[in-house]
């Protein structure tokens with residue numbers, strides 16, 4: 001596997017870089033962004049926080065809007081932001097161009113249904129292909145944490161909970177907490193995974209958390225989020241944690257909405273949380 005440099009910008013003494021590569025799993029060309037803190041220039045290897053973005057995003061939203069680089073530079077942590085779906089000509093999209101299915105809406109699952117299955121293998125891309133590339137080409141220690149927002153919060157929670165040996169901590173902003181019971185999740189899982197509801201359960205953070213576990217999880221949720229009641233359902237995650245005794249720290253944040261202004265407010269606390277657990 002090879003990677004091709006797209007851009008490079010110095011930032012807080014470190015480097016924000018974008019790369020393109022041919023993905024064997026997704027059968028298309030992908031882009032990702034990486035922030036390398038200043039200590040990398042001194043020859044040190046660093047742990048990685050993987051960030052999964054939400055609906056409509058690319059690798060750029062988080063890197064441009066969250067303001068995470070300053071604290072990552074201080075902590076000596078790399079940030080990696082992948083795209084949210086396969087891309088390019090020939091990659092299936094929603095026939096009406098909807099924002100919540102197809103391009104920009106891969107939901108971090110491996111599609112089994114047509115016309116999605118050939119390209120929409122985002123679960124395996126995040127769990128295996130992308131970390132393999134990162135660990136081949138960048139000075140990283142192999143320590144990993146995972147975080148994300150909304151659809152990406154769902155991805156961070158489900159991927160982290162399903163792979164306890166791969167991540168030392170998990171965090172999420174405004175995650176889709178119970179996708180089997182909300183319109184975004186039902187639409188995407190129905191399309192990508194078909195009618196087999198048992199398969200859906202394996203990608204639902206509340207179902208997985210009810211089974212127990214011990215990787216530390218931090219979730220922030222804005223109380224003024226437009227999607228709170230109909231789509232995000234953090235109460236399901238809280239109930240699941242209570243039933244299994246899971247160490248979930250769910251913080252309801254008064255006045256905050258679903259935007260990157262909310263993420264920018266609390267990203268420092270999330271990165272410090274991950275740094276404590278590496």
Ligand SMILES: N[C@@H](CCC(=O)N[C@@H](CSC=O)C(=O)NCC(=O)O)C(=O)O
Nearest residue numbers: 054055056057061149150151152259260
């Ligand atoms: N009007 C919005 C609708 C989609 C949206 O809110 N996207 C969020 C994630 S929602 C759940 O996954 C987002 O992160 N948008 C990008 C951004 O930079 O804010 C829209 O069209 O963006």
